[in-house]
Amino acid sequence: METTLGQNLGDTHHDHGPASGIGRWLFTTNHKDIGTLYLWFSLLMFLTGGTMALLIRAELFQPGLQLVQPEFFNQMTTMHGLIMVFGAVMPAFVGLANWLVPMMIGAPDMALPRMNNWSFWILPFAFAMMISTLFMEGGAPNFGWTFYAPLSTTYAPPSVTFFIFAVHMMGISSIMGAINVIATILNLRAPGMTMMKLPLFVWSWLITAFLLIAVMPVLAGVVTMMLMDIHFGTSFFNAAGGGDPVLFQHVFWFFGHPEVYIMILPAFGIISEIIPTFARKRLFGYASMVYAIASIAILSFLVWAHHMFTVGLPLAGELFFMFATMLIAVPTGVKVFNWVATMFRGSLTFETPMLFALAFVVLFTIGGFSGLMLAIAPADFQYHDTYFVVAHFHYVLVPGAIFSIMAATYFWLPKWTGHMINERMGKIHFWLSFVGVNITFFPMHFVGLAGMPRRIPDYALQFADFNSVASVGAFIFGFSQLLFLYNVIACIRGGARATDRVWEGAHGLEWTLPSPAPYHSFSQPPVVK
Amino acid sequence: MTKRIWLLPWIGFLVSLPAAAAWQVNLSPGHTAIARDIHDLHMIIFWVCVAIGVVVFGVMFWSILHHRKSKGAEAHHFHENTVVEILWTLIPFGILIAMAVPATATLIRMYDSTEADLDVQITGYQWKWRYQYLGQDIDYFSVLSTPREQINNEEEKGEHYLLEVDNPLVLPAGKKVRFLLTSNDVIHSWWVPSFAVKKDAIPGFVNEAWVIPEEPGIYRGQCTELCGKDHGFMPVVVEVKPQEEFDQWLADAKAAAAEQAASAEQEWTLEQLMQRGEQVYNTSCAACHQASGQGVPGAFPALAGSPITTGDIDAHIDIVLHGKAGTAMQAFGSQLNAVDLAAVITFERNAWGNDTGDSVSPQQIAERNQ
Numbered sequence: 001m002e003t004t005l006g007q008n009l010g011d012t013h014h015d016h017g018p019a020s021g022i023g024r025w026l027f028t029t030n031h032k033d034i035g036t037l038y039l040w041f042s043l044l045m046f047l048t049g050g051t052m053a054l055l056i057r058a059e060l061f062q063p064g065l066q067l068v069q070p071e072f073f074n075q076m077t078t079m080h081g082l083i084m085v086f087g088a089v090m091p092a093f094v095g096l097a098n099w100l101v102p103m104m105i106g107a108p109d110m111a112l113p114r115m116n117n118w119s120f121w122i123l124p125f126a127f128a129m130m131i132s133t134l135f136m137e138g139g140a141p142n143f144g145w146t147f148y149a150p151l152s153t154t155y156a157p158p159s160v161t162f163f164i165f166a167v168h169m170m171g172i173s174s175i176m177g178a179i180n181v182i183a184t185i186l187n188l189r190a191p192g193m194t195m196m197k198l199p200l201f202v203w204s205w206l207i208t209a210f211l212l213i214a215v216m217p218v219l220a221g222v223v224t225m226m227l228m229d230i231h232f233g234t235s236f237f238n239a240a241g242g243g244d245p246v247l248f249q250h251v252f253w254f255f256g257h258p259e260v261y262i263m264i265l266p267a268f269g270i271i272s273e274i275i276p277t278f279a280r281k282r283l284f285g286y287a288s289m290v291y292a293i294a295s296i297a298i299l300s301f302l303v304w305a306h307h308m309f310t311v312g313l314p315l316a317g318e319l320f321f322m323f324a325t326m327l328i329a330v331p332t333g334v335k336v337f338n339w340v341a342t343m344f345r346g347s348l349t350f351e352t353p354m355l356f357a358l359a360f361v362v363l364f365t366i367g368g369f370s371g372l373m374l375a376i377a378p379a380d381f382q383y384h385d386t387y388f389v390v391a392h393f394h395y396v397l398v399p400g401a402i403f404s405i406m407a408a409t410y411f412w413l414p415k416w417t418g419h420m421i422n423e424r425m426g427k428i429h430f431w432l433s434f435v436g437v438n439i440t441f442f443p444m445h446f447v448g449l450a451g452m453p454r455r456i457p458d459y460a461l462q463f464a465d466f467n468s469v470a471s472v473g474a475f476i477f478g479f480s481q482l483l484f485l486y487n488v489i490a491c492i493r494g495g496a497r498a499t500d501r502v503w504e505g506a507h508g509l510e511w512t513l514p515s516p517a518p519y520h521s522f523s524q525p526p527v528v529k
Numbered sequence: 530m531t532k533r534i535w536l537l538p539w540i541g542f543l544v545s546l547p548a549a550a551a552w553q554v555n556l557s558p559g560h561t562a563i564a565r566d567i568h569d570l571h572m573i574i575f576w577v578c579v580a581i582g583v584v585v586f587g588v589m590f591w592s593i594l595h596h597r598k599s600k601g602a603e604a605h606h607f608h609e610n611t612v613v614e615i616l617w618t619l620i621p622f623g624i625l626i627a628m629a630v631p632a633t634a635t636l637i638r639m640y641d642s643t644e645a646d647l648d649v650q651i652t653g654y655q656w657k658w659r660y661q662y663l664g665q666d667i668d669y670f671s672v673l674s675t676p677r678e679q680i681n682n683e684e685e686k687g688e689h690y691l692l693e694v695d696n697p698l699v700l701p702a703g704k705k706v707r708f709l710l711t712s713n714d715v716i717h718s719w720w721v722p723s724f725a726v727k728k729d730a731i732p733g734f735v736n737e738a739w740v741i742p743e744e745p746g747i748y749r750g751q752c753t754e755l756c757g758k759d760h761g762f763m764p765v766v767v768e769v770k771p772q773e774e775f776d777q778w779l780a781d782a783k784a785a786a787a788e789q790a791a792s793a794e795q796e797w798t799l800e801q802l803m804q805r806g807e808q809v810y811n812t813s814c815a816a817c818h819q820a821s822g823q824g825v826p827g828a829f830p831a832l833a834g835s836p837i838t839t840g841d842i843d844a845h846i847d848i849v850l851h852g853k854a855g856t857a858m859q860a861f862g863s864q865l866n867a868v869d870l871a872a873v874i875t876f877e878r879n880a881w882g883n884d885t886g887d888s889v890s891p892q893q894i895a896e897r898n899q
Contacts, residue, residue, distance in 0.1 A: 063686060063690065063691075064679070064680060064681070064682040064686065065680055065681060065682070066682065070758045070759060070760075070761065070762075071758050071825065071828065074755070074757075074758065074760075136827070137826060137827035138826075138827030138828050139827065139828065142757075142758075143755065143757075144755045148715075148716055148754075148755070150714070150715055150716075150732065151715040151716065151755065151756065151757060154714075154715075154855055154856075155655075155714065155715050155757060155856075155857050157827065157828060158827070239731075239732040239733025239734070240732070240733075240854075243733070244733065245716060245731050245732060245733065245734075246731060246734065279596075279604065280598070280604040281604040281605065281606065281608070282606070282608040283608065284607075284608050284609065285608070285609055285614055286608070286609075287609070288609075288614050310718060310727050310728055310729050311729045311731065311736075312728065312729060312731070312734060312736035312737070315636065315637065315640045318636055318640075319633060319636065322629070322632065322633075322636070323629060326625045326628065326629060327625070329621060329625060330618060330621050330622055330625070333581075333617065333618075333621045334614070334617065334618055336585060337585070337617045340585055340588050340589045340592070341613075342608075343589060343592040343593070343596065344588060344591075344592045344596065345592070345596055345602075345604070345605040345607075346592065346596050346602070346604045346605070347596065347597070347598040347602045347603055347604040348592065348593060348596055348597045348598060348602065349597070349598045349599070350597075358589075358593070361589065362586060362589070365582065365585065365586075366582070369578035369581075369582065372574065372578060373571065373574050373575065373578065376570055376571075376574055376628065376632045377632060377636050378566070378567050378570055378632055378635040378636045378639060379567055379570050379571045379574065379632075381567065381639070381725055381726075381727045382556055382567055382571065382722065382725055382727070384718075384727060384753065385718060385727075385753040385754060386753065445554075446552065446553065446554040446555075449553075449554065449555050449556045450553040450554070450555075450556075450557075451557075451722045451750070451751075453720070453751050453752070453753040453760075453761075454753075454755075455755045455760060455761075456751075456760060456761030457761050458680060458691060458761050458762070459691065459761070460689070460690055460691045460692045461686060461688070461690050462553060465552050466552060
């Protein structure tokens with residue numbers, strides 16, 4: 001992809017730098033500033049949700065109740081899930097989209113900069129409200145991040161109303177972010193940047209944004225129905241009033257399954273940028289990658305009830321959702337094969353972002369395998385709601401989504417800050433995370449198959465050994481994230497000067513900008529040949 | 530040597546792995562035909578995944594080892610191949626169809642709950658199971674029997690810690706038993722891994738599942754749907770007996786029920802009621818209102834000094850019998866017999882310094898519970 005940079009040649013445009021002081025961050029409409037806000041917010045939430053996870057693992061280190069009571073344990077599992085999904089993973093991807101999409105398509109900024117500011121600044125308030133429920137009488141939400149009715153309605157603590165309002169705010173934020181991404185990609189591409197030349201990260205985010213717009217209103221709908229049941233005497237989910245608790249699950253998972261792809265599709269995009277860079281070889285099967293992401297997105301609307309195999313679906317329903325779910329393995333497999341084929345006969349080097357990307361491919365695939373096992377409906381009767389499921393979705397979310405976010409951070413940080421990362425520290429962080437994540441989550445497959453249900457604060461003695469192992473792994477993984485924080489701060493504060501291209505094999509418009517990228521990129525559109 | 534010192538803990542970990550062979554890492558084959566079918570499916574799909582993993586990761590690690598820049602590898606410049614791409618779309622598709630066939634067959638068998646010899650209704654309550662043998666007049670609750678002291682680490686934990694109950698579900702070996710599952714409050718899920726039976730118990734729904742237990746023995750499982758505070762403390766225990774022993778158990782259980790009914794007619798002293806009431810309180814009430822009667826602030830109200838337990842006696846009886854709509858307070862009128870209800874209400878009115886001196890008789894309960 002050859003590019004010429006009109007803006008660098010005889011540009012007379014007066015450059016506006018950032019405003020000074022706190023106002024820069026409160027009132028900013030700059031995609032880079034907002035991206036930075038999103039990413040820091042996400043890191044803060046990641047550490048908060050992680051602390052809760054460590055509390056959970058500390059309680060589960062041994063059988064018996066040691067540190068917390070069951071009520072509080074349930075609040076921890078609930079808040080951990082909500083914070084990680086809505087506070088850590090989703091905002092991190094939006095932050096990356098903000099930073100990267102305009103630079104990758106040759107745009108000056110996001111298409112809707114004021115809305116961009118608003119969609120970020122809703123989030124701190126939403127999460128402050130949600131976390132404040134921990135200090136309310138009756139405690140925080142304690143019904144799991146999936147908040148099944150009627151446990152989350154008739155039997156919920158009073159704080160559920162604050163939770164509902166917080167979810168509404170997060171939904172508004174996500175929808176506005178998604179509209180912005182779509183408007184930017186469809187309208188602000190540089191001349192010559194046709195759709196089938198878009199970097200895969202941009203493609204994956206375009207499709208993710210459509211998923212967000214399709215399903216966040218469904219989430220808003222389901223929490224509004226809860227609100228009505230709790231406060232206005234309706235009985236959507238209350239069997240005693242003629243309502244249907246299973247309806248809740250259908251509506252929730254109609255949102256929930258696309259939601260899990262919202263958390264993985266941008267990761268596919270990131271990995272598809274990083275692997276070709278360090279293999280020094282073009283991505284294998286670009287077109288099939290795009291079609292695979294699109295197929296996964298479409299299929300994600302047709303598989304929701306595989307989360308509900310044990311609720312008593314009719315046989316035909318079980319079969320339909322089993323077949324549809326198994327089908328997702330095909331496009332997902334295509335993606336993995338393409339990544340491997342990209343590496344094959346390349347010229348590989350193993351800088352920190354590449355190490356995270358490689359770990360992503362292997363460990364995400366393991367998560368995909370357990371997903372395929374879970375798709376087999378008869379077997380799911382044994383796996384459902386056990387630690388096998390916990391192992392499965394943590395493999396796709398932690399070494400999947402989270403590793404991709406870390407890979408992206410290490411990959412683009414030199415472009416953002418103008419400093420190279422400290423490779424040695426990056427590698428130490430990688431290896432500790434890699435070892436920690438596997439010690440934590442692999443044994444969960446075993447205890448799940450041996451019969452340990454999820455979301456329990458105490459367990460029978462035969463599960464004790466692997467639970468201790470998992471807890472040790474969790475502390476290794478958790479504390480090694482402080483190294484990530486250190487590495488990011490160190491890279492912002494100094495380090496070797498980064499070149500414009502940064503990585504030898506890097507391709508794409510963002511690498512044609514200086515490092516650090518100027519406050520306003522591409523005031524004049526580059527021409528993409 | 531010193532540079533490799535950090536390897537030592539890992540070597541130690543790897544060496545210790547064979548010693549860990551007793552740690553269960555896989556699904557048990559189970560004790561019914563369906564459970565074995567499911568175990569077979571599980572193993573087939575597992576080995577399919579292993580085989581795919583070996584190929585994919587094999588190619589990947591081959592590239593990582595041999596196509597690295599430090600070994601002088603030059604990047605080749607192919608980036609598509611239609612034949613290969615079609616092949617690796619079609620082959621997985623074929624594997625999936627091959628998997629779907631036996632899975633479908635098993636699922637169809639699992640859904641055939643016809644021609645049962647015995648029907649048992651299973652109702653989930655926060656946090657216990659109720660077993661009703663339909664047409665047999667047998668109806669009882671099954672509650673965790675692990676002592677609180679073991680959970681709080683004040684006593685050594687027993688062999689079946691958290692997987693033991695006061696009254697297990699008793700089933701005859703070799704007969705087809707159909708379960709009808711529902712719930713009184715939130716969603717629960719009834720799971721016995723050895724039978725491969727897991728079905729949600731949902732308020733307003735009646736779900737079906739079935740089992741033909743093969744071998745007499747004791748089979749243990751747990752609730753698998755988050756159902757509130759004590760979700761981790763409502764195990765499922767099934768005792769399978771040979772047919773003759775089962776028949777004997779059935780006769781004994783009916784006789785015990787009749788005896789229980791008779792006891793409602795006799796006179797009970799305050800002391801007798803208090804004694805029995807404390808036991809009932811501990812199994813049915815203490816999970817929420819706590820043994821101390823202090824409740825959990827914000828979640829479950831205190832009974833000590835409460836206007837209900839120290840005020841109008843009929844209002845107190847009514848709330849215990851009928852529960853309180855919109856809260857976790859259950860209607861115990863359909864759960865406990867008249868003697869237990871009279872005892873527990875008497876207990877609540879006199880324990881923890883409530884000291885009303887009131888005594889409620891089983892006859893009084895029977896009257897209000899019409």
